[in-house]
Amino acid sequence: MKTKPHFTALLTYDSTEAGGLTAPVSSGYRPIIKFPFDENLFTGIQKFDGEDLVFPGDSITAEITLLHPEKLTGSLYEGMDFDFFEGDKPIGHGTITGVF
Secondary structure (H helix, E strand, O other), X not given: OOOOOOEEEEEEEOOOOOOOOOOOXXXXXXXXXXXXXXXXXXXXXXXXXXXXXXXXXXXXXXXXXXXXXXHHOOOOOOOXXXXXXXXXXXXEEEEEEEEO
C-alpha cells in the first residue's frame, strides 16, 4: 500500500559552503524535519518534481510524505516554514505550498 503525500513544499538546500551537504540527494531522500510549533522531529520522504537529483544550493518543489504524522493532524498550513536536517546538521529549509 502506497502512502499519499501529506504536503508539497518549495525546498532550498543549503550550499556546501554554507554548511550544507557535499553531494546531491535523490528523490526518496528522508531527512529529519523540524516544524516551528513542535519540539518533535519527523522523518519526511521527499519526492522531487521532475528531477532525479538535487544538488547543494538548489531549490526544488517536492511532495513530502511524513512517517508517523499523527501528532500533526490539522497543524500544517500553506506558507508554513520548516527546517530539515541530516542527523543534527541543518541542511536546508522549506515552505509548505499545499496541504493534502
